[in-house]
Amino acid sequence: MLAIGEFSRMTHLSIRTLRRYHEAGLLEPEQVDASSGYRYYTVEQIPTAQVIHRLRELDVPLPDVRRILRSPDPDQRAALVAQHLGRLEAELARTRAAVGSLRRLLVPEPPPLEVELRAEPAATVAAVADDVDADDVIGWYAGAMAELDAVLGPTAEGPPGGLYDNALFERGRGRMVVYRPAVDPPTRGRVQPVTVPAVELVVTTHRGEHDDVDVTYGELGAWVARNALTVAGPVRERYLVGPRDTDDPDAWRTEIGWPVFRVGPRPDGGRLGR
Amino acid sequence: MLAIGEFSRMTHLSIRTLRRYHEAGLLEPEQVDASSGYRYYTVEQIPTAQVIHRLRELDVPLPDVRRILRSPDPDQRAALVAQHLGRLEAELARTRAAVGSLRRLLVPEPPPLEVELRAEPAATVAAVADDVDADDVIGWYAGAMAELDAVLGPTAEGPPGGLYDNALFERGRGRMVVYRPAVDPPTRGRVQPVTVPAVELVVTTHRGEHDDVDVTYGELGAWVARNALTVAGPVRERYLVGPRDTDDPDAWRTEIGWPVFRVGPRPDGGRLGR
DNA sequence: CTGGAGTCTCCCCCTGGGGGAGGGCCCAGA
DNA sequence: TCTGGGCCCTCCCCCAGGGGGAGACTCCAG
Known part of the structure; x- marks a missing residue:
């Protein structure tokens, strides 16, 4: 001993x-003296x-280490480890x-900013919506878009888009809507018809990597502020050209639109109604 | 505004x-209302x-971000950023x-463990010693060895070595001694003559990467425990073949020695006397 | 003037570590 | 069998860089 x-x-x-590892149930001593501790x-x-030690060097959280140690099946264990190696890959990509x-x-090579003020009509689309944490946005988006594609099939009526509750940025959690235009949108799984309301939209186009x-x-935002406008609802994005269209990031185009009111009222405080 | x-x-x-960034002095609002805050x-x-935002994505600590933002000279600023990119490289290497x-x-392909119990005689060597934090071991070692090489020159009397206080592992900080054998060791800079005491040593050889x-x-340790021995002083390492000898990690050989006493007394509790 | 959204400060919590105080335990030597 | 000193215990506080939530005040449009 x-x-x-x-x-x-x-x-x-x-x-x-x-x-600490004893306390966390990671590595229990073979024996603990009852009287002395x-x-x-x-x-x-x-x-x-x-x-x-190795897993901690890879920043695997203690609960996950416990899971790995306790899984009896070597295959399952390997899968759990592989999962964390995947996480490391993702982190590396984020860093890059x-x-x-x-x-x-x-x-900075300041590209000329082309901003347009446009009256956007209401539209009914096939959408997936949920409250999401800011860190989960990427993952949730991928899942939701995959489900939309599965339900709607490959023939698109136009570029997909999303609505992003301002609370997502301000408070780190908020409502997210991902949609694809569709005639007569179906209701299946998480996919539902959603009517995107008509709104006055300040629009520009982002070029290249989404990072x-x-x-x-x-x-x-600076343009909006300088023109004495005020935000009135969730931000909109439309993915005109994206990874689903071409592998060349320089060709990607994302339309970004901020709903605004002139001066006056902010009927819902810039949040996304249900 | x-x-x-x-x-x-x-x-x-x-x-x-x-x-938080306001509080940390990273990003002061242009104006703060005195009465309302x-x-x-x-x-x-x-x-x-x-x-x-970008710097924080790279895990640059807030004080360093502040330094980067406040350095007026673009060159200096670039240097500070580059320094952190270097840190990221090192982290990546550690992860790999x-x-x-x-x-x-x-x-596991359990290599046959060859352990030898050897009476090690005392020896006087040229050494650099200091109290070091566990995280600084690598960096400190590099600096100390460089200083030894600078003072002693290239002709070696034998492989270099080190003594590592057990407190370094148990408490994360302890005395570290790095040495090179030398006839008539000089005193220059941090380099001093040190007499490594005679001791009964349990020795084995580690092959390959130091990781x-x-x-x-x-x-x-298991061998020592099974043979009812008890540790009596700082652990010793000798770098028989290392990065200074060959670039092939598989060829590296590190001799690891634990001073032991048979059963009996632990005169200094396994710590390194001064 | 009023109500509700926006903002303020303050305190607590998280993870995975470390520092240090105060006190009990173990065991070799005498 | 006693004793001393090294070992080990628990408990509390601290760190970075965030988040949650309470309770009160402010701003502003109708």
Whole structure:
């Protein structure tokens, strides 16, 4: 039996960390003295401790480490690990995107901003809607669009789009609507007919990678502010050319539209009604 | 003038986050109402907010973001950014190492562990020593070894080595000694003559990448425990073949030695005397 | 003038660590 | 069998960089 200090030396996990892992149910000492509370480990627990160490180096959250350790089936275990390696891949992609975007930001070649004020008519579309956390936007969008495609089939009546509740940006959670235009929109699964209301829309087009889209948002917002307008409802995006159309990011075009009121009333505080 | 909610919509930074950035001195509102405390921003601050957003996506700490924003010279600013990109590189390398090591750990091909109990004589060497945090070990080692090489020159009397206080593993901070054997060791800069005491040493050799070294530590520890020995002083490593000898990691050999006492006394609790 | 959306501050919580205080336990030597 | 000192225990506080929510005040259009 090994006291916690000896076990610490053998595994290169600090004593404090071992105690935390005990508390979290990750690595239970083989025996705990009932009266003194002393933790005693065995040499057979060393490999487990090392696996935990590696997983933590990969920033796998403690509950997930526990799941991995407790899954008896090696295949299932491998799948859980692979899932986290996928997460690392995604994180790397995010980092790469931020680096690229930062570079573009620091070497600004200000493109002429073309803004249009347009009266957008109401339209009934096939949509998927839900309350979403800001971090889940990407994943939720992918799922919702896939479901739309599955229900509507490949023949499109026009580019897909989305409505984004301002609370999504201001408070990190809000209503999200993803839609595709359709004649006589069906009701199936999460897909429902939704009527996008008529509105006065300030519109511009974002070119290229979506990572930079907030820059265009900023420019559009500045334009709105300078023209003494005020936001009146969820922001709209329309994906004129996107990854579903071409693999060349430079060719992508996203139409961004802000509903506005002249000066006056903000009937719903800029939020998306239900 | 833009209220915080409008500014939030334009920059995709949440209201809470904007308040935090104000508090941290990252992004001061152009104007703060003295009586109400309302924050008011201008459209000119949007690009700054976007740069902050990008830097935070790269996990640049808030104080460093502040430094970057406040450095007036573009060159200096670029240098600060580049520094953080270097940090990202290092992190990526660490992640890659952990992935590789995890793979090796999960597909174990248990190499025969050859352990030797050896009476190590005392030796006087040229050494650099200091108290070091566990996270700084790599960097400190590199600096200390470079200084040793600069003082001693290229002709080596034997492989370099190190002594590692057990507190380094147990408590995350401890004394570290890096040395090179030398006849008549000089005193220059941080380099000093140090006498490594004679000791009974349990020794094995780790093969390959240093990322896996804790596995060998674990095996050695298990051997020590099974033979009813007890640790008596700082762990020793000797770098028989390392990156300074060959670029092939599979050829690297690190000798790992644990000073032990048979059963009996632990004169200094396994810590490194001064 | 009024009501509701917007904003303020303040406090608590999260993760995965670390620092340190105060006190009990273990065990080799005498 | 006692003793001392190293080991281990629990408990509380702190860190970054966020989020949740309460309770009160402000802004502004009708």
